[in-house]
Amino acid sequence: MDKHFHADFYGFVIDSEQGLSFAGKPVGLHPKEFKMLLELVKQAGNRVSKEDLISRVWNNVPTSDESISRCLSILKSTLRRVSPGIESLIKTEYGQGYRFIGQIGKPATFVNEENFFLLINATRNLIILKDEQSRWQIANNATLELYGLLGKPWQGKTCSELAALCDERYQSYFAACTEADERAWQTRQSVELIRSVVSQDENNQQKRVFEIVKTPLFEANGSRKALIVLGQEITDRLENERQGRLMSRVLSNSDEAVLISDQDNNIVYVNDAFTRITGYTLAEVMGQNPRILASHRHDHEFYEAMWQQLLKEGTWHGEIWDKRKNGDIYPKWLNISTVHDGDGRICNYVAIFSDISKRKEDEALLLFLAYHDPLTKLPNRLLLRDRFIQAVGVSERHDSGSVALLFLDLDQFKNINDSLGHEVGDRLLIAVAKRLEAHVREIDTVSRLGGDEFVVVLTDMPNTPAISHVAQKILDHLGEEFEIDEYRLTSTASIGVALYPHDGDNFETLLKLADTAMYHAKDCGRNTYRFYTDKMNVDALERLRMRNSLAAALINHEFVLHYQPQFDLISSRLVGFEALIRWNHPESGLLPPHKFIPIAEETGQIVPIGEWVIREACRQAKSWQRQGYGPVRIAVNLSSMQFKRGDIIKMITDLTDEHELDPQYIELELTETIMLQDIDYILDIVEKFKSLRFTLSIDDFGTGYSSLAYLKRFRVDKLKIDQSFIRNLEIDRHDLAIVRSIIQLAHGFDMHTIAEGVETQGQLDVLLREGCEEGQGYLFSHPLVADQVVRYLEKLS
Numbered sequence: 001m002d003k004h005f006h007a008d009f010y011g012f013v014i015d016s017e018q019g020l021s022f023a024g025k026p027v028g029l030h031p032k033e034f035k036m037l038l039e040l041v042k043q044a045g046n047r048v049s050k051e052d053l054i055s056r057v058w059n060n061v062p063t064s065d066e067s068i069s070r071c072l073s074i075l076k077s078t079l080r081r082v083s084p085g086i087e088s089l090i091k092t093e094y095g096q097g098y099r100f101i102g103q104i105g106k107p108a109t110f111v112n113e114e115n116f117f118l119l120i121n122a123t124r125n126l127i128i129l130k131d132e133q134s135r136w137q138i139a140n141n142a143t144l145e146l147y148g149l150l151g152k153p154w155q156g157k158t159c160s161e162l163a164a165l166c167d168e169r170y171q172s173y174f175a176a177c178t179e180a181d182e183r184a185w186q187t188r189q190s191v192e193l194i195r196s197v198v199s200q201d202e203n204n205q206q207k208r209v210f211e212i213v214k215t216p217l218f219e220a221n222g223s224r225k226a227l228i229v230l231g232q233e234i235t236d237r238l239e240n241e242r243q244g245r246l247m248s249r250v251l252s253n254s255d256e257a258v259l260i261s262d263q264d265n266n267i268v269y270v271n272d273a274f275t276r277i278t279g280y281t282l283a284e285v286m287g288q289n290p291r292i293l294a295s296h297r298h299d300h301e302f303y304e305a306m307w308q309q310l311l312k313e314g315t316w317h318g319e320i321w322d323k324r325k326n327g328d329i330y331p332k333w334l335n336i337s338t339v340h341d342g343d344g345r346i347c348n349y350v351a352i353f354s355d356i357s358k359r360k361e362d363e364a365l366l367l368f369l370a371y372h373d374p375l376t377k378l379p380n381r382l383l384l385r386d387r388f389i390q391a392v393g394v395s396e397r398h399d400s401g402s403v404a405l406l407f408l409d410l411d412q413f414k415n416i417n418d419s420l421g422h423e424v425g426d427r428l429l430i431a432v433a434k435r436l437e438a439h440v441r442e443i444d445t446v447s448r449l450g451g452d453e454f455v456v457v458l459t460d461m462p463n464t465p466a467i468s469h470v471a472q473k474i475l476d477h478l479g480e481e482f483e484i485d486e487y488r489l490t491s492t493a494s495i496g497v498a499l500y501p502h503d504g505d506n507f508e509t510l511l512k513l514a515d516t517a518m519y520h521a522k523d524c525g526r527n528t529y530r531f532y533t534d535k536m537n538v539d540a541l542e543r544l545r546m547r548n549s550l551a552a553a554l555i556n557h558e559f560v561l562h563y564q565p566q567f568d569l570i571s572s573r574l575v576g577f578e579a580l581i582r583w584n585h586p587e588s589g590l591l592p593p594h595k596f597i598p599i600a601e602e603t604g605q606i607v608p609i610g611e612w613v614i615r616e617a618c619r620q621a622k623s624w625q626r627q628g629y630g631p632v633r634i635a636v637n638l639s640s641m642q643f644k645r646g647d648i649i650k651m652i653t654d655l656t657d658e659h660e661l662d663p664q665y666i667e668l669e670l671t672e673t674i675m676l677q678d679i680d681y682i683l684d685i686v687e688k689f690k691s692l693r694f695t696l697s698i699d700d701f702g703t704g705y706s707s708l709a710y711l712k713r714f715r716v717d718k719l720k721i722d723q724s725f726i727r728n729l730e731i732d733r734h735d736l737a738i739v740r741s742i743i744q745l746a747h748g749f750d751m752h753t754i755a756e757g758v759e760t761q762g763q764l765d766v767l768l769r770e771g772c773e774e775g776q777g778y779l780f781s782h783p784l785v786a787d788q789v790v791r792y793l794e795k796l797s
Contacts, residue, residue: 723757
């Protein structure tokens with residue numbers, strides 16, 4: 001049996017039993033190739049003949065020179081792949097044999113070359129040993145892998161020479177490496193530096209950072225001996241430091257407070273948010289127990305349960321009340337977690353909390369707004385229903401009295417809003433709410449449903465007179481002046497009353513009935529109250545039926561225009577017609593405008609109805625002209641809603657253009673309420689209509705909110721005197737004074753006047769005497785349908 005053989009050479013270790021390895025890694029060889037190398041290394045420095053190889057490798061089996069040469073070639077190729085240049089240690093002496101010329105070692109101790117390479121290759125740190133000329137002599141695998149030098153002839157080369165073997169991304173490193181080497185030699189001291197290297201793996205590039213120390217060694221005579229280069233990777237350390245700085249900044253800038261305590265629950269860290277919320281600085285709480293923040297609003301059982309959960313599950317969260325440094329008690333949302341060391345023991349407690357005072361306030365506000373009107377702070381419909389149910393319960397328990405629902409709507413509030421603005425209107429609503437609350441009992445409820453509608457629930461009322469007394473008291477106090485900024489406003493109201501259990505047994509029903517009664521109070525002249533009756537319900541149903549029928553009236557062509565002639569009072573000459581709308585209702589017959597126009601105003605249907613009136617008036621006026629009759633002016637009424645919706649100028653001019661009608665033959669009658677809207681906006685529209693040669697008049701002058709200020713700015717063509725002033729003109733000196741004033745006022749502004757509702761010769765005589773220019777009424781003619789107008793025109797001609 002052959003004796004065991006073990007030797008090493010130039011990083012290789014060959015063992016007759018273990019095989020061949022390089023730098024601690026096995027080198028794969030065919031058995032015959034390994035036996036050939038083993039024999040050559042055993043005979044290192046000596047010639048091995050062909051016969052010796054045949055005897056020891058091929059076991060005396062006859063073998064050709066070609067087979068031996070091929071085996072040797074494969075062996076050298078394998079060695080070259082592992083350590084380029086090592087194959088040159090095997091020499092062929094032609095005709096004589098083969099010789100291994102390398103140095104081999106046979107260590108007798110554990111400290112040997114093999115173990116040395118095992119040692120340096122076991123670390124991921126960089127290890128390089130350079131000779132006195134800074135040539136690389138030894139490098140571990142971590143270094144070679146980093147720079148892509150594995151399998152390349154790196155040994156014995158300088159950094160400049162290695163640069164040519166590597167990728168371009170390492171060029172700058174090797175250039176700096178040469179400079180750092182020389183600095184270490186010159187200073188004769190260790191040089192420390194940081195190097196960043198971009199390495200390439202199978203998936204992506206990775207930036208790695210190393211802390212490098214270069215230590216020069218010198219001979220006894222002072223000459224250079226070797227340069228030891230050690231590199232420790234600090235990529236993870238730098239990343240951890242960066243993460244630490246980032247976390248520190250996050251904690252510092254966090255809106256949530258962070259408190260960290262040790263295993264004994266003594267505070268070791270708090271962030272800036274903690275100081276902002278509690279008022280305590282880190283210096284003030286360091287080493288303190290967090291119980292210094294306790295508000296004493298929670299009992300011992302609360303904290304005991306909290307700690308039991310924290311120690312059992314490692315976390316606790318919930319709402320808790322604490323105390324600030326200044327003594328204020330506040331709510332916070334708290335999360336506490338435990339931190340464990342490597343042995344599983346608790347080493348820290350981390351508490352993160354936020355001040356939820358604002359959130360609690362917002363929640364309280366949202367809860368309040370869910371049940372209250374945001375403007376007046378009165379209960380809303382939802383809370384009103386609840387209060388009504390409570391009032392019913394009181395009434396039933398006492399078995400006496402009743403519950404009254406008072407539905408209150410302010411009279412003419414819209415005019416205040418339109419003329420003085422919504423801010424003034426809102427402040428008036430607030431003042432009304434306060435006045436209502438001040439004049440009912442604490443057990444009663446005042447609610448605002450929206451807009452200018454209020455509801456009062458009167459609890460345990462003994463009888464109807466008592467309810468009437470409260471309703472009248474409310475009207476009296478609301479009728480007193482309100483001082484809103486520089487304005488002194490009056491605001492009457494209409495009140496509808498419904499009673500439980502007399503009129504209904506549930507909230508919704510009674511509210512609807514009180515609403516119906518309120519509308520009846522408005523129809524009775526406003527500033528009054530009415531109790532609900534069955535007849536009101538009939539009227540309300542009729543009103544609802546009328547609203548529904550109006551929607552189809554335009555589509556079904558149920559509207560018709562009547563034309564009332566207008567005359568020059570001095571010459572008796574026909575000067576125009578006023579277009580008066582009628583509704584040819586399929587069930588109720590011909591209805592005058594006061595039956596449906598208010599409903600159309602409420603629903604907004606007045607806008608398309610008004611457009612139809614103007615279109616029909618334009619069409620009819622042009623039709624009469626084409627029939628050969630002289631051009632006459634037709635007056636049409638405009639609603640305030642038409643000014644709010646759409647472009648009224650474009651609508652009217654499009655209609656006159658469509659029918660090729662000169663605008664001077666259309667007179668636009670404006671109500672005084674139109675003037676109470678946005679003054680500048682209305683003024684601009686009036687001026688544009690004037691420039692387009694439309695005739696403009698103010699209808700029913702003196703019955704609404706007459707103002708000399710707006711009359712001065714709105715230069716219309718005529719004022720129309722309402723028939724209510726004409727009716728008793730001959731016998732009522734007050735009506736005469738009003739008519740005389742209107743006529744004189746119009747003349748002062750270079751305007752004409754036209755009187756409506758002239759029915760007697762005496763009225764005509766007074767109007768002529770006072771200087772009124774035009775008139776219309778039954779004295780001259782009743783309103784006529786279109787066919788009657790034709791006959792009327794023929795008669796006049």
